[in-house]
Amino acid sequence: MRAIVHDPAGLRLADVPDPEPAPHELLLEVRAASVNFLDVVYRERNLAPGGVPGVDAAGIVRAPAADGTDPAAGSRVVTFAMGGAWAQRRAAPVADAAVVPEGIDLAVAAALPAAGVTALRAVRRLGPLLGRRVLVTGASGGVGRFAVQLAALAGAHVVACAARTAGLAEIGGREVVTDLGEVGEPVDGVIENVGGPLLGQAYGLLAEDGLALSVGQASGRPTTVDFEEERRHGPNGRRIEAFVVGQGLGPDIAVLLDLVARGVLQPQVARREPWERFAELTRDLRERRIAGKAVMEIGS
Structure with a gap:
């Protein structure tokens, strides 16, 4: 062959x-x-x-x-x-x-499989999202665009961050930004696809008990977080987690196919x-x- x-x-x-x-x-x-x-x-x-x-x-x-x-x-x-x-x-x-x-x-x-299931499982990992603010970085990429849609379907107020923002509002981005400095309010969860300094910035935007999922490292750069500064602010439960998609993707691929067939996922x-x-x-x-x-x- x-x-x-x-x-x-x-x-x-x-x-x-x-x-x-x-x-x-x-x-x-x-x-x-x-x-x-x-x-x-x-x-x-x-x-x-x-x-x-x-x-x-x-x-x-x-x-x-x-x-x-x-x-x-x-x-x-x-x-x-x-x-x-x-x-x-x-x-x-x-x-x-x-x-x-x-x-x-x-x-x-x-x-659908790699990008779609990654986004689906990351959205699930953030927990119930109805009425919560969720930040998606690298939102114009494959995982990012699925994550924006799936978080919006789960009821989240999605903040989509990307260098190229075309079409992100149409698929569920309530706020669409090119720089995290434009995000004025804390977020409850982060699906972070870029890594490097951006992950540190996204972590700093988390509300109390918020979770940042490090899904990818498209930048190829390491991340630095000043945890001493975190301690100065007292315990707030904010955390970063290295996200791993796991195994047995078949049932979740079927979920995505069903959403596409019903016209609710692009x-x-x-x-x-x-x-x-x-x-x-x-x-x-x-x-x-x-x-x-x-x-x-x-x-x-």
Whole structure:
């Protein structure tokens, strides 16, 4: 089969062996795969030379899992796994797969797993949000745009912070800012996707007992927090937590698919290109030229 593979000199299309699924994995004929920040920026860290990048892929089940679990052959599904998505076929755990309802394009479904489930679980981690103020940083990215929508659906007053703010008010941002200095009132929760100094600033905006979730570190920079200054103000219960998405994404992918099918969640696919244009897509994502999700359509 053909696949995009990691090489120390860069990405390239190559012939590679078909994947061999484990008993708990299905074999997928890939039709579309998303391009995530982690696929591009952390590729060298996560893959050996010759490895196939990509975590999200949607397509048709070629062979069901050998352990007998659904979905059956011929089903339209979207899958998550740590690698292997940017190929004509991929093996993926059934626990991290969901059947795509009729009426949802497979390219749209491919945009959901990594970014969508991360946002969904982060919103849940903040607890009940009805009437609470929630700050989302890096709000123009894939996780950010899902987080803005899902927090708004949960009843939060969403403060969306991003360098590029187009469309954020339309998807649920009640306040849309380009700098945290523009935020005039404390927030009850933070979904922080940028890291570096911005995480420290966001932590400083928390109200008493507020929680800041460090979801990503797109800036690549460390964060400094003056906890001595925190102690001077006395106990207030504010905290930072390193967020980890966890395992078993299938049921939550199904939740997102249902929201899309009902028209209450927009998948925010900003770019959709044939996979032969992978170099352009990955470059534009790395250089932050894509606001939302990027999806590659995989040729047969």
